[in-house]
Amino acid sequence: MSRIACLRIPRFQIVVQQKHEPELKGKPFVLIGGRSRVLLCSAEAERKYVRVGMRLSEARAVCSELIWRDYDEHIYIKAQKEMLAELVACSPRVSACQVGTFLIDADGLSLLGGENYFARNVLKFVSRKGYTECSIGMADSAFAAIVAAQNKKCRWHIVEHGKDRQFLSTLSIDFLPIKSELREIFYGLGIERMGQLTALPVDEVASRFESEGLLAYNLASGIDARQPSLPKIETEFQCYVDMGGPIEALNDTLFVIKSMLDRLTQLLIEKGLCAEEIVVCFYSDEDLFDERTVRLIRPSSQSKFLLEVLRLSIENKRLEKEFTSLRLIVSRTSIEVFKQMPVLSNDASGIIPSEENGVFSESFLLLVQKLNTRYGGDNVLVKPVPVDQYTPDRAGEWQPAISSRKQAETQTRSSKGKRSSGKRELSVVSSERKRLAIAVDYVKEKTGTAGLVSGLVLKRHPSPIAVFMEVHKTKPQAFTYDGRLYRIQSITNPECLSGLWWEEPVRKSYYTALVQPAGSDLMLMMLLVYDHECQTWFIEGEYD
Numbered sequence: 137m138s139r140i141a142c143l144r145i146p147r148f149q150i151v152v153q154q155k156h157e158p159e160l161k162g163k164p165f166v167l168i169g170g171r172s173r174v175l176l177c178s179a180e181a182e183r184k185y186v187r188v189g190m191r192l193s194e195a196r197a198v199c200s201e202l203i204w205r206d207y208d209e210h211i212y213i214k215a216q217k218e219m220l221a222e223l224v225a226c227s228p229r230v231s232a233c234q235v236g237t238f239l240i241d242a243d244g245l246s247l248l249g250g251e252n253y254f255a256r257n258v259l260k261f262v263s264r265k266g267y268t269e270c271s272i273g274m275a276d277s278a279f280a281a282i283v284a285a286q287n288k289k290c291r292w293h294i295v296e297h298g299k300d301r302q303f304l305s306t307l308s309i310d311f312l313p314i315k316s317e318l319r320e321i322f323y324g325l326g327i328e329r330m331g332q333l334t335a336l337p338v339d340e341v342a343s344r345f346e347s348e349g350l351l352a353y354n355l356a357s358g359i360d361a362r363q364p365s366l367p368k369i370e371t372e373f374q375c376y377v378d379m380g381g382p383i384e385a386l387n388d389t390l391f392v393i394k395s396m397l398d399r400l401t402q403l404l405i406e407k408g409l410c411a412e413e414i415v416v417c418f419y420s421d422e423d424l425f426d427e428r429t430v431r432l433i434r435p436s437s438q439s440k441f442l443l444e445v446l447r448l449s450i451e452n453k454r455l456e457k458e459f460t461s462l463r464l465i466v467s468r469t470s471i472e473v474f475k476q477m478p479v480l481s482n483d484a485s486g487i488i489p490s491e492e493n494g495v496f497s498e499s500f501l502l503l504v505q506k507l508n509t510r511y512g513g514d515n516v517l518v519k520p521v522p523v524d525q526y527t528p529d530r531a532g533e534w535q536p537a538i539s540s541r542k543q544a545e546t547q548t549r550s551s552k553g554k555r556s557s558g559k560r561e562l563s564v565v566s567s568e569r570k571r572l573a574i575a576v577d578y579v580k581e582k583t584g585t586a587g588l589v590s591g592l593v594l595k596r597h598p599s600p601i602a603v604f605m606e607v608h609k610t611k612p613q614a615f616t617y618d619g620r621l622y623r624i625q626s627i628t629n630p631e632c633l634s635g636l637w638w639e640e641p642v643r644k645s646y647y648t649a650l651v652q653p654a655g656s657d658l659m660l661m662m663l664l665v666y667d668h669e670c671q672t673w674f675i676e677g678e679y680d
Contacts, residue, residue: 139251139297140364141242141274142281143223143258145267148236150178152215153205156265156292165203169194175207194629210468220367222265223412226258229364237285239278241364255292276300281356283311300358305331312352318345330356371407373400373466382420382458386450389462393446395438396464410435413468416446418459426455433505435470448509506526593680594663600674612649612664617675621654644668648679 145151149167154160166174169214174194184199196202216232229241245254255272262270274285275295280303287293295303307330309322327333333341334356342350354360375396383389393416404411412435418426429551430449430515436442504517518534603615614623627649647664661679666672 138363139245139274139276140278141227141240141251141255141258141272142278142285143238143240143262143270143272144282144285145236145238145262145270146485147176147178147205147269148216148267149176149212151267151269152212153208154178155215156211158206160203160205161204162199165197165205166192168194168204168316169207172197183664197501217367219262219265219267221609223258223261224367226254226261227364230367231364233278233282233362234360237282238364239281239364242274251294252292254491255294259291275303275358277355277358277360279360280304283307297338301334301356304356304358305329305334309333309352309356313346313351318348318352321345351579358680366446368679369402373403373409373411373469374464375399378461379459381459384455384458386447389450389455389459390443390447392462393464394439394443396462397442397446398466398561399441400466401437401442404437405472406464408472410437410472411466411468412470413466414442414446415465415467416449417463417465418455419461419463420457420459422461425457425459428453429467430509431468433508435472437472445505445509448506450651452509458663594677596663596677600665603673603675605673612647612673615651615664615673622651622660623654624649624651625659626650 150165153165155166160178162180164178164184164186165611166181166186169175174186174188174190174192174195177186177188177195180201181195181199184202186195186199186202190198194206195204212235216235219238220230220232223238225242227240227242231239233239240258242251242254245251248254251274255274258272259270271285271287271290272292273281273287273295274292275284276283276297277300280295280300283304284293284295308328309319309330312319312330322328322333327336333353336353339351340354341353345352377392377396379392383392400411414430414432414434416428416430417424428449430445432442432445507517520534601617603617605615606613612624612627614621616622627647629647645666645668647666649662649664651660651662652658653660663676663679665674665676667674
C-alpha cells in the first residue's frame, strides 16, 4: 500500500494576496465574497475579533483599520499551479485536492532518510517560498493524511502504516466531507465519532444512506481512491522578440506587436479561448523598464481589436526610452462563447442597451474599452448607486457603468446556459477598494422592485425621547417609555446599518427593534438610537 503526504497551507489565499501586495503584511485585512461577506481573514484581523461569515460593515465596526480586497480566484489558482510545479522537486507525483491543500506521493522513503526527514524538508522548502504557516500529515489514504495535516499540536503528524482506521475512529464526523443534512442525521442517531460509523454493517449504511453514506463509511475506514498524480503542464500564451537593436518609433512597435498578436490569437482560437488580460513588457538590454497590464472589458480573440487597445495604451503613456526586446503575455483567458452579440442597440437612448441582463452592444463595448485604455482605470463611465450609510454625504457612490468582471460573469453564465438570475450581482463600488453591502439583484429577485423600499413608514418624534434601557451582556433587553415597560423581542445589529459609527460627526448607533409592551400581545417596530457621546438610549420614532 502506498503512502501519501498532505501539505496543508492555512489561509493560502491570504498569503498569496500578501505576496501580490506586500503592504498588506502585518495589517488586518479580509477577502470579500458574495453579498459582501468575509470569506477569509488574516491572523491580525482575527485577533481584532473579525470572523469568517461577517458582513463587511460588521467587520469594519469591530476593526476600524480593517482593509479588504476582492476574492480573486484567478490569482489563487495561478499561485497553486506554481506551487504544484515547484513541489515536483520534492516528489514526482503531486496534485491539489483543494485550494491550499496538496497531496504528495510519499512512497519509498525508507532509503531517503525516512518520513520525518521528508516532512521536515518539505516544510523547509515551502517556507522558503513564503508559506511559513503550514503542516503535513502522512498516512496510507488521502483522507487520513488530510485529517492528520489538521493537527494543531505539531507541524507534522505521521499515521503508522496500516492504522488509518484506528487513527480516524476517535475523531469527530465533522471531518467527513458530507452534507449538513446527513451530518445531522448521524448526530440524531448518536453517531458522533467515525469509529461509531464504521462499527455499523456496511450493507445497512449503503441501503439507508445510499452513495453519500457509503462514501462517508469508506473514508472513515481509511479507504480513499484519491492518489497524487503527475502535474499537468499548463499552456502559456506568450511571445518574446529580440529586436536586435533599439526601437522607439510607434509604427515599428505596433508592427512587431501585430505579428505577435496574430500568433497568440491563433493559438487561443485553436484552444477555444479568448484573452481577458494582456501584459506588455518592454526591455532595454534585458532590463525590464516598462510593464503594462491591459484588462479587457469583454474577452476577445480578435487581433485587430487587441492591437487597437494596445496602441491606445502606448499612445496614452509614451515609453521612457528605446527598447531592444519585447514580451507579450496573455495572463488571463476565458472559454470562447459562440454567441452572436447585438450590433445595434434596441434601447431608445442608445447608450447602455439591456443593462439589466448584462448584454451590451459591440460598439458600446469598444467605446468603453477605448476610453478605459486611453484614460486608465475601470471607472471612466460611472453611474450612481445607493449606499447603506445614514449620512447624506455617504448615501451614494459612483460605480463603473460596465466593468470587465461583470462582462466575464455574463459570458460565463451564457456559456453554461444558466439564467441571468442564477448568479446574483452585488452593488459593488470599486473606488480604492470600497465595498457596498446591498444585494440589489437579490432583493429584486425575492421581493421585486418594491422590496427595495420598506412597506413600513417611519414616523419620527419631533425630538428623540430618552429612555432607560436594561442591558444584559451588552445586549438591550427592555426599556421604559411613557411609564410602560417594553420588552425587546428582536433587535438588529448597528453594524448592519453602517460601520461608521466611530467616525465624526457620526456618533450614534441605530437599531431597529421589535418590541412588545408589557401586558399586551401586540408587537411594535421602533427605531432606537444609542448616543456614544452622552451614553444614552433614545427613541427616534415608530414604524407604522
